[in-house]
Amino acid sequence: MRTLKVFIASSEELRLERLEFADMIQHLNRILKPRGIEIEPIDNHEEYNRELKNCELCLVLYWTRFGDYTKSEFDTAYSELCAGRNPQKLYVYFKDADEITPELRAFKESFDTQYGHFFCRFENVDTLKLNFLLQFEAYQNKGSEAMLQVRDSQVEIDGQPFVELKNIPFAGNNPEYLQLLKQIEATQARVLKYPGDLDFRQELHDLQERRKAMESSLLDTAKLITRLSSTTTSARLTEAMRLFEAGDNKGANAILNLDEITRDAEANAARLDAVREIESETLKALESNIEEYRLKIKTLQNEMERGWVAEVITVYDKAIAVAHNRIAPEKVAELLLDYADFLQNNKQYHLVGTLYEEALTIYRTLAAQNPEAFESDVASTLNNLALLHSDTQQLDWAEKEYIEALEIYHRLAQKNPEAFESDVARTLNNLAVLHKNTRRLDLAEKEYNEALEIQRRLAQKNPEAFESDVARTLNNLANLHSDTQQLDLAEKEYTEALEIRRRLAQKNPETFESDVASTLNNLAVLHQNTQRLDLAEKEYIEALEIYHRLAQKNPEAFESDVALTLNNLALLHKNTRRLDWAEKEYIEALEIRRRLAQKNPEAFESDVASTLNNLALLHDDIQRRDLAEKEHNEALEIRRRLAQKNPEAFESKVARTLIGLALLHADTQRFDLAIKELQEALTIYNRMAQYTDVEQEYIEAIESLIKELQEQSTE
Missing domain, CATH: 3.40.50 (Rossmann fold)
Incomplete structure (x- = not known):
């Protein structure tokens, strides 16, 4: 201790x-x-x-x-x-x-x-408490994960509230923040009055997301000011800090005039360039200009007015232009990483890789001179770069970067296990995900197991910090074991992950309830596949209750999970001949997915087609063939459209829908239609066989069915 x-x-x-x-x-x-x-x-x-x-x-x-x-x-x-x-x-x-x-x-x-x-x-006392907590976090963590979080206007540590944000002047006196809270209160009243109005619910969700972003940004600004308050600053920066702390974010933004900061920064940069030996006072002035840029960025984020992302990009560009080759290289690297993180968080991917690579070059140079101080920065930046390359499907690069980061963290953990073992486990997890996605399953299993061993050891000492990591790795490992048909192992891992997540959700439901539901869904799929249908049904129903509750608060985040769980439950009820229930669940899932597809067709049209197809099969099964035909045709229309853009992903689904439609037409004696649909499906499978594995027996079965229908049509 x-x-x-x-x-x-x-x-x-x-x-x-x-x-x-x-x-x-x-x-x-x-x-x-x-x-x-x-x-x-x-x-x-x-x-x-x-x-x-x-x-x-x-x-x-x-x-x-x-x-x-x-x-x-x-x-x-x-x-x-x-x-x-x-x-x-x-x-x-x-x-x-x-x-x-x-x-x-x-x-x-x-x-x-x-x-x-x-x-x-x-x-007031709340302001005193928050100031100390901010200073303690900055002193204690020194680059570690943030201790302070903000949720529903409360500043929390590990889900425990410490300070009411509205009692702090930078929030409680901020007119934009107070206006946002009033809007949320008014919209909540409308939702209570008209609970079925989806537009009101969506408006409330959007406002709550804006509040979440604003509160997080306000707290981040306070953290920056805490760091700056122990250094000598310019009069402009001091006044901007004072205005922000008093709740006048707009005033702080106005004081931090971009043209004035840039003029001063360029003048200080020119003075540094003009002398052979760096003048310490000029360097301090330029570093203060960089901090003015940083605070300017925060005030823009706090307001989030139209065009703020483009304004922040402009400020970062100006800050980096004057920082290069003038301030300490580690500070330049820190600025580059901040910029890269901002771009990634706001889906502006065009420069992210370049910024990470430039920061990595700086850290490699510094680590060559002082490995103890900078090797962890090299590894952290490699991890960020690998995640980016994984997301953009540059998997060979990502693998190489993860492996190098892992080697560094292993070396650091040998000297200081407390500080770096969690980084080893995190990188192993990332690498295992990559290897699982590229079907190198033996490697992935080995990496997950090594990560799990480390996280179990860390969780014994500090359960609050590491139990959720244990549960996540168990879940990943169970997914892998499900894929490789090691179902007893998978069940054991899912069950342990669920037990941990239930325990965490009792203390912090908002953070962990969705994880509980996700694990219940995984376990239900496994139990359904192993014919333990009563267990699977119970797990789907509990997951569905959780997702329904979460979707009421945040429809955009959880409605798709509601639809997926309904779809799974309907399939189970169809297989156990509870067809009325299955129909009702498919219809509810379809309604949700249609609504989601209106806003985001690329993400959800495929799900609409899948649910239509399932519903058509059910309606065909209970002899409601007019409905089934209509649903098959709509699913086919969607899948044809998707296959035009991405044939490799959707051609096989077009073929399957054609076969379902053909079987329906064959049952209703419309042989010409059925033969035509089967022939089109056969053409698709023959084409696919040139670039992917298609079972010859399947093709032969379709050919045999076409021949059989042709014979029936001539009788």
Whole structure:
């Protein structure tokens, strides 16, 4: 267990704030202890010099006046910090006050010149708490996965709420954010009044997604300001930070005038280019310009007004142009990666690969000089590049990049397993997915098993952090074992994954309920294939209940899952001759898929055709042949259209639909139609046989059926 001591200094007038802060530390410790970290607050004034020098962090709080010890504690802490000893970080907080003593005012005003901009303002306890949590995350994680998340206006850690976002001025005083919350409230009222109105539900979903994006962006901006607040900044950047913290995002964006920043940045860049030895003051000024660009990007993201993505791209381009060969190369690489991530997140793929490759070149150069500091950056960038190449089907490149990243992480994990074993497991998982997709199943199985072994070991020490990874790898491994007909193994893995995900969903349903439903669906398919139909039905029904519930809140994300599960359940009910149920489920699935296909035909038209085909087979089975013929014909029309664009994917489906239609026509004595449809299907299969495996027996069966129908038609 690592104990991180935090010294807290304040005058007696802030006693209530200190008590609430101490309660928050206790709450935080309940989450951190399973991760091997405990925060110990120190509050001993009599021996403050001795205690202070044993603390990694020091918090000094002021309101209207200096306390008896507080100025002395600050001076001691600042001297030790400057000497490179404990405390490693010093955080100063001023509570807003109408009147303060002249001594405190003079001290506060001296920060810009004497200490740099690294104090925080707070008007309430929530702001104090969030400032500390942001600073603690920046100090503790140092590049690791973010600890703080925001959900439904709550800042959370591991699903546990700590701060109400609306109580923080940068959100609570932000008119755009408050207006968005009002719109959501009004739309929620309309949905409650008209629950069947899909347009209202979709509008609510879109607004909630916008809120999610805005809240995440506001928190990210606060994280950036936390990082900047411990460095010397320009007057413009300081004012922009102040405006954002006060809730005036538009004002911050206006202060960060792009033309002015670019003019100053280019002037600083030119001064650096003109001298042989880099002038430290000019370099600091240019680095401050880069941070102004970064904050400008955040304020644009916060507003998300029309055309904001193009504006952000312009800002990144200008920032990188002045940063190249002038600021530290690792900072240039960080900027390139930020830009690449932004483009990828906003589906602007045209530059992503180039940016990753440029960052990789920089990190390789730095790692050659200092492997301990930069090898992990090389591996991380290789992983990003491999994911991109996997998505764009450049699989040979992706495999090579994953393997190199894995070699680096293995080497780093030998020296520091706690820091890098999870990266080894993550890269093994990525590589296994690639090998499974390219049918190198023995390799994929070996990689999944190695990743699982690592994640089980990590989950024993820290279940909250790694149990979900264990469940995901078990699910992947079970999918592979299902494909290779190792069904007993697959069932065991799905069952264990389901057990873990149920446990996680009890604590955090919003994050893990969809995983529970997905695993139930996988397990149901397996049980259906092994004729344990009662089990399969029970699992499909539970998955469907979960997806229905999720789709009410977020139709765009989960309606397709509802349709897929309905389709699976209908197939089971058809096979067990509960045909009324099957018909009802197919019809509901078809209705959903038609609606999805109207918005996104490329993604969902194939599903519409598949459900039509299934429904046609059912209607044919129960002698409702007019309906069946109509459904087969509509499915055929869709599949013909899709096959024109992508014959390899859809020609076989056209042929199968033709065969279904032909069998229906044969049953109703329309032999000429049936023969014509079978002959077209046969032509398709003969053509496919030139470039893919088509069983000769299947072709011979169609030929035999054509001959039989021809004989019947002449009788």
